[in-house]
Amino acid sequence: MEGPSVDVVDRVCYNIAETTFENFDSKTVDLAKKRILDILGCIIGGVNAPGNAALEGLVRKWGGREESTIFVKGGKAPAQNVAMLNSIFARSYDFEVMSYVIDGKLYASHHAATVVPTALALGELLRSSGREILTAMLVGEDLAARVQTASAEHPIYLGWDGCATLSHLAATATAARLLRLSPSKVRNALGIVLNMIAGAIQSLWDGATTFKLGQGLAARNGIFAAELAEQGWIGVKDPLMSRFGYFSLYGGGCKDPSVLTKDLGVRYYGETYFKPYPCGLPTHVAINCTLSLIKGHDPDVENIEEISIGVPPGALQNSYYAKPFIIRDFPHGDAIFSYPYAVVTTLLKKKVGLANFTEEAILDHKVSKLIDKTKLLEQTAAGERLSIELRVKMKDGRELVERCAFQMEWVERTTSWEFVINKFWHQVDFSAAVSKKDADKIINLVGDFENVSDISEMVSFLRGQKEMQ
CATH class of the missing domain: 3.30.1330.120 (2-methylcitrate dehydratase PrpD)
Structure with missing residues (x-):
């Protein structure tokens, strides 16, 4: 039993480590760029939502190396803390792109709100290009989608918040790809993050601020796990299908392992429902x-x-x-x-x-x-x-x-750039935290993201009006 399951994980980890931008077709890239703009809009619109100022204050109090930019608010902090904070900004109004359809079945998910801030925070530190960011995003989102689809149960029916559990895997894969980890170290990173996954669905029943915490912890822990693996830490050998691996703990078992490798390296899944309303x-x-x-x-x-x-x-x-x-x-x-x-x-x-x-x-x-x-x-x-x-x-x-x-059709249809851009402007107008001039530059840069040589260029327009004054 160990042999086949380990072989599947080998193939998954190899795909994360070895995928290049040339693997993607134009439709996949276009959709990923729309997700980036959607999440940036949600960060801008959600930055001042209740609870966020307190968390921002803690991140600044913790201090540390100035690696990545706190979007809209300005200033820098360690990449993993910034990724956490920006992810929570993005999730604050539950307005971000979500869900996907595979083989005619809907899968409710919230991966992009973690993956995009993770990729941008770590990418800023590493001075990554737009193509490198897109590649890292897509392997992370694809892993989470495949694991969710292969699971016997959605985490929510087991008491877990899938926004947190699955996003831990996505963020770890994204960070591992940006750090250019070898397949064996990708495996260790996933085995390490298995020990950090959590997120109780009770938060949504109780209307607690913690409904958005798991989204950010996944970003922070994903970077942490990848960095630990880079430094030589050893994780669980089979983080997915071992006796106490992901599927056993958070997926109710694995109903179809073939999903993990079907069209692997050819088809990259990502979320497609661009929400028209800021609620569930x-x-x-x-x-x-x-x-x-x-x-x-x-x-x-x-x-x-x-x-x-x-x-x-x-x-x-x-x-x-x-x-x-x-x-x-x-x-x-x-x-x-x-x-x-x-x-x-x-x-x-x-x-x-x-x-x-x-x-x-x-x-x-x-x-x-x-x-x-x-x-x-x-x-x-x-x-x-x-x-x-x-x-x-x-x-x-x-x-x-x-x-x-x-x-x-809401999830299956191709969402237009016009819709995504109009939604972005709605959030800019609502928060008034980013100037219209900078917002326009962000739209243009995301539209040509695959040709951005260093994402620091885009980050400079996301520091907010207060810092730029």
Whole structure:
């Protein structure tokens, strides 16, 4: 048993170490560049989200070698700490690109929010080129996607937050490739990071600030693991399929080892759903449903008597999106993973963007007034994936009804540069932390990223307006 599993890991590690930019087709490169711009936008938009200033303060207090730039805020710190901080900035509004489809099946994931900041922080230290950054990103994202697809269970069903567990593997592979580790040292790096993986899904149930912590710890630990391997540390021999390897601990077993090597070195998987709204994916169905209801009926919120949100069977017990909306110690964490809040804020503002998820918006008395009129019900029969049935009873006796479901096309379609750029500008305008001139330069550099000789050129435009004054 050890022989075949070790052979698979050998091939995976060889691919991480030996992949070059020439392995990628133009579509793969184009999509990766879109992910870079999307994540940079999420860093800019999320930099001032609740909790981030405290973490930034700790990173600055720790000090250390000035290796990499803290995006938007400026200043430098050790690469692994910067990668952690920038990743958490990116995840703060849950607005970043996510998920992918393999063989017609959707896999919910959050890898890019870790991989991009990891590659840029370490790449800045190493003065890497755009091609080197893209190569490192793509081998990291591909590893995480293949491991997730081969797993018998998604980590979330085992109590783990897959945003953290899988991203540890992705970040380690990315860092290992940038450091140009040999295949044997890549294996050691993955075996080392196996001892650092964690991330409890309970954070999302509790609306805790820690919902975004795992995203950043994966970035920090990935660099740390790769650097330890570079220095000669020995990790678990088979970090994936050994008795207590990744699949056993975090994947419920490995249902299909062939996924790990099928088209390896030819096909590189990466996330493809560029979120239109800054909140969890299931709430996007509820938001679209509400927007459709507004378009068809434009209800006066003052005349709403009751709002009923029909959620999929089993959701009331098993989904943190379907828990009652109660504002606790971290309102933002309560709002971005909530069906009731998604519906109510959409009804009130008639559109959804970052402004819907500020603490001022969440604590608005108009929200609590409508929340008191909102109830969650389980649909009696299983409908389409993540389906929502929205019923709004008006005081004049009318009942407005809208039904929506998740569409696989959201993930499978090719997202346009126009969409990604418009989303980037939305975040620049929201935070006002980067000048429009610098934002425009970032867009142009990412668009031509494969021809950037040293990413320090781009990083100089991500220091924020305060430092540049």
